[in-house]
Amino acid sequence: MVRRVRGSTTGRPIMVLLDLLGRRWTLRIVWELRDEPRRFRELQDLIGASPTIVNTRLAELRAAKLVELDETAGYRLTALGNELLRLFLPLHVWSEKWAKATA
């Protein structure tokens, strides 16, 4: 199995990040962890994806140190993950405006 950074040969951090976030369910998982920790199945039900892909994305997010597994509480954002989430929070408000504009 060839482990290369998809879509970028340079390995520039922004490209690696965009590649990571630009995968099915990744953004959504980070989003669902914004308030409280979630268990594996709980997360699965929330987003409605198969356990296979949930597990894959969680593994990637953990490798990227954005998510961690607390045995007693469940999956949660790391300090880094929280920083990233904060950058995305304005999206929530903006998406409402966007929805009206595209309607």
Add this chain to the structure above:
Amino acid sequence: MVRRVRGSTTGRPIMVLLDLLGRRWTLRIVWELRDEPRRFRELQDLIGASPTIVNTRLAELRAAKLVELDETAGYRLTALGNELLRLFLPLHVWSEKWAKATA
């Protein structure tokens, strides 16, 4: 062809947006249009994806009114697209920090 919102039955704007952005190459395309308009092939070369998927994503972005095609200049962000991009710009700086933390 069934046209449903993938991964969300509610249709909440934030979910629709996360779904749109959480597709291969979508974020990357928006990113590559941040400074100047790009032609179809130029975009294709920049990100290194097949024309099929570039065209598909461009169609989705155009339907979402985030990208438009100016016949003389090429593909570029709409006003909405620019707003969205501005929300993402801090990612560039943050990604550098993140890269160091995960190294």
Add this chain to the structure above:
DNA sequence: TGGGTTTGCTACATATTCCGTAGCAACGAG
């Protein structure tokens, strides 16, 4: 007029990824 180039985009076969279902082993509670 007649190339040659660039434009956006599509066809098609292959390769990869994703999905839905089922189920595993480990652990704790009763």
Add this chain to the structure above:
DNA sequence: CTCGTTGCTACGGAATATGTAGCAAACCCA
């Protein structure tokens, strides 16, 4: 010893992405 919950995996079929080739229209320059 059973029951529920935990994270996670196997497997076959469906959907998506890739890579190559090429189309028609518009343009440039002679």
